[in-house]
Each structure stands twice: as structure tokens, then as C-alpha cells.
Amino acid sequence: MSNNQQKFDTNFYTKLNNLEQRFYQEEADKQDLEQLILSIGELVMFYDLKKDPIKQYFLEKMQFILSRPFTILNLKEQYVSKQNKTPIVHRHQHNFSLPVLKLEKQAQVQSDLNNSFEKIKTMQEDYEMQQRDQAELIQHDIDNQMSALKKKITVRKQNRNNQNNGNPHSNFMSKSKLSEAKTSDEEQTK
Numbered sequence: 001m002s003n004n005q006q007k008f009d010t011n012f013y014t015k016l017n018n019l020e021q022r023f024y025q026e027e028a029d030k031q032d033l034e035q036l037i038l039s040i041g042e043l044v045m046f047y048d049l050k051k052d053p054i055k056q057y058f059l060e061k062m063q064f065i066l067s068r069p070f071t072i073l074n075l076k077e078q079y080v081s082k083q084n085k086t087p088i089v090h091r092h093q094h095n096f097s098l099p100v101l102k103l104e105k106q107a108q109v110q111s112d113l114n115n116s117f118e119k120i121k122t123m124q125e126d127y128e129m130q131q132r133d134q135a136e137l138i139q140h141d142i143d144n145q146m147s148a149l150k151k152k153i154t155v156r157k158q159n160r161n162n163q164n165n166g167n168p169h170s171n172f173m174s175k176s177k178l179s180e181a182k183t184s185d186e187e188q189t190k
Helices: 003-007 010-024 030-049 054-067 069-085 095-166 170-189
Strands: none
Touching (some): 010 030, 030 054, 030 069, 054 069, 054 095
């Protein structure tokens, strides 16, 4: 059992469920919200590496959580509180410029928030493009295999018709050769 599988045990999912319930009831604080997003992100990465389709479920869950106004407000408040803790030093800081500094700070927060959403959107578009490319490759491979199979079937039909048309007594022979060919094909597919 791998380390990740041990991590994703009953306790992990119980904790995740509790965090989700607090989120839906809008009782989650910033820490709970971060933990919920990080936990779902871990699941997305884990199932993506395993090529498990359940990854899509967790990806959609994360997108839903990140798109809720409750989440956006909490993350914005957290960002603003972090910005307030770090002092901004300007060359010409005077008392009359405090409203200007406040506006600058708000503009910076909004800009950073917009950049974050753009990054998420870009990541999502890249992921969707990769999924489309993989689907196209799979379809191309299936088409190639079907074409090869159809060619084999056509060649066998032609060989069978040639054998049947060439010698009337070869009917018995062609049936025995056909059964040998079937046996040979079965062995190859195993």
C-alpha cells in the first residue's frame, strides 16, 4: 500500500466530508476553506496520476468551491489581511496620501485576484485541451486497428474464395485450413 493510499483512508474522507459540510453551511473559516481546497487538490493529483476518471469528479468539485461567492470573499479577505500585515513603503508617504495608498492597495488586491482567476482558467483550458488531444489519439489508434482488421478480413475472404473457385475437391481442404487459421488466430490473440 503506497503512502498516498494510506493517507486517503477513512479519516481523510471523514475530515473532507466535515469540511464540505461546513462549507455548504457557510460556517467554514479561512483555514477550513484552505484545507478543503488543498485536500481536493491532492485527490485530483492522485487520481490524475492513476488515470482514474474519478479525478473529473474532484476537479468539478474544486471548480464549484472556488467559484462560490463565499469562497471568493474569504480568500479576498485573507489576501487583504496579509497585505495589511506587510507594510508598504513609498517614497513620498504623507498623511494626505493615505486614501491614495488605500486605493492603490485595493487595486493591487483586485489585480492579484484577477490574475489568480486567469491562472486557474488557463490551467483548466490547458487540461481540457490535453484531454481532447488524448481522445483524438485514442480515436486515431482505434481507427488504425479497425482498418487493419478489415484488411485482414478482406484478404481471408479473398483467399477462401480463390481456394473454393480453384478446385471443387478443395472444399474439404479449405475447411480444414480455415479451422487451422482460426486456431492460429486464437493463439495469436492470447
